[in-house]
Amino acid sequence: MTTATPGLLALDPAAQDLLFREAHTTNGFTDEPVSDELIKAVYELVKYAPTAFNQQPLRVVLVRSAEARERLVGLMSDGNKEKTAKAPLVAILAADYEFHEELPKLVPHFPQAKDVIFGERPVREQAGSFNATLQVGYFILGIRAAGLAAGPMTGFDAAGIDKAFFPDGDHSVLAVVNIGKPAKDGWFPRNPRLAYDEVVTTV
Amino acid sequence: MTTATPGLLALDPAAQDLLFREAHTTNGFTDEPVSDELIKAVYELVKYAPTAFNQQPLRVVLVRSAEARERLVGLMSDGNKEKTAKAPLVAILAADYEFHEELPKLVPHFPQAKDVIFGERPVREQAGSFNATLQVGYFILGIRAAGLAAGPMTGFDAAGIDKAFFPDGDHSVLAVVNIGKPAKDGWFPRNPRLAYDEVVTTV
Numbered sequence: 397m398t399t400a401t402p403g404l405l406a407l408d409p410a411a412q413d414l415l416f417r418e419a420h421t422t423n424g425f426t427d428e429p430v431s432d433e434l435i436k437a438v439y440e441l442v443k444y445a446p447t448a449f450n451q452q453p454l455r456v457v458l459v460r461s462a463e464a465r466e467r468l469v470g471l472m473s474d475g476n477k478e479k480t481a482k483a484p485l486v487a488i489l490a491a492d493y494e495f496h497e498e499l500p501k502l503v504p505h506f507p508q509a510k511d512v513i514f515g516e517r518p519v520r521e522q523a524g525s526f527n528a529t530l531q532v533g534y535f536i537l538g539i540r541a542a543g544l545a546a547g548p549m550t551g552f553d554a555a556g557i558d559k560a561f562f563p564d565g566d567h568s569v570l571a572v573v574n575i576g577k578p579a580k581d582g583w584f585p586r587n588p589r590l591a592y593d594e595v596v597t598t599v
Numbered sequence: 600m601t602t603a604t605p606g607l608l609a610l611d612p613a614a615q616d617l618l619f620r621e622a623h624t625t626n627g628f629t630d631e632p633v634s635d636e637l638i639k640a641v642y643e644l645v646k647y648a649p650t651a652f653n654q655q656p657l658r659v660v661l662v663r664s665a666e667a668r669e670r671l672v673g674l675m676s677d678g679n680k681e682k683t684a685k686a687p688l689v690a691i692l693a694a695d696y697e698f699h700e701e702l703p704k705l706v707p708h709f710p711q712a713k714d715v716i717f718g719e720r721p722v723r724e725q726a727g728s729f730n731a732t733l734q735v736g737y738f739i740l741g742i743r744a745a746g747l748a749a750g751p752m753t754g755f756d757a758a759g760i761d762k763a764f765f766p767d768g769d770h771s772v773l774a775v776v777n778i779g780k781p782a783k784d785g786w787f788p789r790n791p792r793l794a795y796d797e798v799v800t801t802v
Contacts, residue, residue, distance in 0.1 A: 404640040406746030411614035416647040436795050437607040443792040444619040446739065448753045450790045456799040464802040502791055526732055526753070526773070533736025536649065543609030550651045550729070561802065570729070587653045588705055589646040592639050596659040599667040599764065 415540050420583035422545035423479045425576030430485040432458070434542050435575075442538035447531060449509060450502045453495035453524040454531035457488040457561055467560055472572065473551030483547065483574035488557065489535060490567040491528035493520050525568065532571050539575055545582065547574035618743050623786035625748035626682045628779030633688040635661070637745050638778075645741035650734060652712060653705045656698035656727040657734035660691040660764055670763055675775065676754030686750065686777035691760065692738060693770040694731035696723050728771065735774050742778055748785065750777035 405412065413419075435458065447453070459465050468488070469481045480486055496514035500507035514520050532548070539546040549572045557569040608615065616622075638661065650656070662668050671691070672684045683689055699717035703710035717723050735751070742749040752775045760772040 404637055405644065405744050407614055407617060407644075407744035408611070411610055412644055412744070414610060416644050419647070421649045432801070434607055435799065439795050439799060441608065441610075441615055441619050443798075444622070444789075445736070446624045446749075446751060448751075452793050452798070454798065458799060458801045460801050498793065498797075502793070504790070523753075529729055529732040530736040530739075533648070533733040534740070536733075537737070537740060541608050541610035541615070546649075548649060548651075550726075586647075587707070590655050590701065590705070592642050594701075595646075595655070595657065596638065596642060596661060598635070598661045598663050 414543075415537050419540045420545070420578070420586065422547045422574070422576075422578045422582045423584070424579040424582035425483050425545065425547075425574065426579050428484060428577045430544060430575050434544070435485075435487075438535070438538040438542050441541060442531070442534040445531070445534040447527040448523065449499070449513070451495050451523060451527045452498070452502060452531070453491050453493075454528040454535070455490050455492045455567060456535070457490070459486040459488060464561075468557070468572070471553045471556040471560065472549070476549045476551050476572075479547060479574055480549070480572065484576035485574075487535075487573045487575060488561055488569055489528070489532050489571045489573060490558075490562060490569045491521075491524040492567055493517065493524050494566045495524050496520055521568075525570070529570055536573065539573070543577075544575055545578035549573070617746075618740050622743045623748070623781070623789065625750045625777070625779075625781045625785045626787070627782040627785035628686050628748065628750075628777065629782050631687060631780045633747060633778050637747070638688075638690075641738070641741040641745050644744060645734070645737040648734070648737040650730040651726065652702070652716070654698050654726060654730045655701070655705060655734070656694050656696075657731040657738070658693050658695045658770060659738070660693070662689040662691060667764075671760070671775070674756045674759040674763065675752070679752045679754050679775075682750060682777055683752070683775065687779035688777075690738075690776045690778060691764055691772055692731070692735050692774045692776060693761075693765060693772045694724075694727040695770055696720065696727050697769045698727050699723055724771075728773070732773055739776065742776070746780075747778055748781035752776070 496510045499510040702713040
């Protein structure tokens with residue numbers, strides 16, 4: 397395992413392993429259920445991570461009923477159907493394009509942001525998608541922080557999921573995430589990562 | 600400080616505090632420089648966090664020279680200029696829309712994905728923006744993992760930054776992040792977060 401200069405970081409090595417180095421996108425899980433209480437603990441942690449203007453546009457739907465699971469599986473890409481059917485818990489992560497309704501509560505020093513900055517739907521769609529996507533990243537790491545494995549997926553019929561799960565027309569699915577304890581051999585071998593010099597440049 | 604059920608999580612409480620509960624978007628920093636070595640340690644950690652198809656479309660430009668800093672500050676929104684001018688280090692985070700060129704190396708089991716899935720630029724722009732935005736979230740938490748504070752910003756002239764810093768026309772800025780050790784009173788009081796029941800529903 398490559399562990400370049402982990403000692404430089406303030407985060408302790410066990411936490412580095414849990415969240416990043418030893419965590420893998422997971423396709424196979426044990427049967428152990430995932431409680432609402434644990435998902436709440438994840439949320440109560442990751443809610444603190446930043447969004448622009450404190451927008452917090454991410455919304456999460458926990459797919460618990462057999463009927464809803466079946467509906468969702470039917471809307472996943474073929475390669476994602478079986479693992480989505482079998483995972484202990486599946487969450488739909490979506491952006492709420494009407495997030496601005498909450499802003500007077502969320503940015504009390506500037507309540508008029510709701511209308512002055514975010515009055516137009518296209519502005520909210522752009523900002524809501526961007527910031528909810530940041531929150532998808534935080535949520536994935538939060539699942540790992542709970543000692544669980546995440547299997548995030550973007551292969552699905554997005555319009556179909558929006559229609560089936562968000563009939564108000566104000567939400568857009570960003571990712572579907574399988575959640576549970578990883579089974580033995582629950583993931584594929586890690587693929588290569590880009591080298592630092594391929595990603596980071598200096599001007 | 601609200602610390603709902605932190606004991607349920609596998610991540611130890613000190614790490615929870617470092618990454619989430621006691622971390623704040625920071626506007627004021629000490630003069631202490633941020634080394635390339637430390638940024639490399641951040642990258643070597645967060646590179647493991649997942650992207651769809653292992654795309655890794657995020658690119659990072661560290662703005663070190665006075666000339667580049669001045670150019671960037673001129674393209675920031677008025678409210679972001681002073682803190683961007685003063686931060687020990689500023690990073691431009693962008694999506695690379697030509698990320699598919701690396702895919703034969705990054706998904707060696709399916710090298711034809713480069714053309715079969717990502718041959719069209721609009722597909723790459725959508726996927727690249729989404730996945731690089733996930734990576735922006737990981738990078739912000741990685742800065743905190745290094746014991747540094749992050750001040751991520753989205754208020755800037757995006758087309759101007761793309762033109763000034765990515766003249767190839769193949770990159771799109773997603774965020775600009777000030778990085779350093781936080782000064783005393785380097786942040787504003789925390790704004791409210793949405794309650795669990797406002798964000799998470801069950802079907």
